[in-house]
Amino acid sequence: MKNDEKEIREAITAGEMALSSLYEAQEQLRSARGWGMVDLFGGGFLTDLIKHSKIDSASRCMEDAKYYLNAFQKELRDIDLSVDLRIEVGGFLCFADFFLDGPVADYLVQSKIVSAREQVEEAADRVENILASLKNLR
Numbered sequence: 001m002k003n004d005e006k007e008i009r010e011a012i013t014a015g016e017m018a019l020s021s022l023y024e025a026q027e028q029l030r031s032a033r034g035w036g037m038v039d040l041f042g043g044g045f046l047t048d049l050i051k052h053s054k055i056d057s058a059s060r061c062m063e064d065a066k067y068y069l070n071a072f073q074k075e076l077r078d079i080d081l082s083v084d085l086r087i088e089v090g091g092f093l094c095f096a097d098f099f100l101d102g103p104v105a106d107y108l109v110q111s112k113i114v115s116a117r118e119q120v121e122e123a124a125d126r127v128e129n130i131l132a133s134l135k136n137l138r
Contacts, residue, residue, distance in 0.1 A: 008137055011075035015131045018068035021061050022124040028058035029117040036110040
């Protein structure tokens with residue numbers, strides 16, 4: 001019984017770390033999306049720099065989240081729960097956005113931001129639900 005409680009605590013800790021990274025990625029993507037909207041309506045090079053800084057921060061957070069999601073999955077397997085938690089961290093068409101700056105490149109980057117944000121939100125929702133179940137087990 002003590003061992004099960006320990007494994008559940010470890011799973012909760014790993015899940016909370018993953019969730020924290022996912023929340024930070026959401027925040028960075030929300031900001032990038034805002035700067036992307038500015039870029040769509042006439043931003044310039046400075047807007048591109050700020051937007052891509054936010055995208056880079058979001059990518060780092062998503063990489064952290066992938067690491068923590070893997071740890072969370074490992075801990076869940078320790079208590080005989082198996083869940084597939086993946087997010088993809090893809091490129092954001094950075095080259096095209098800077099060097100072929102225009103409405104089409106800006107729109108493509110914006111759609112990538114929205115897609116990444118949806119993936120992160122879905123992963124966060126799943127982790128939140130699993131954490132709630134784990135906390136009920138304690």
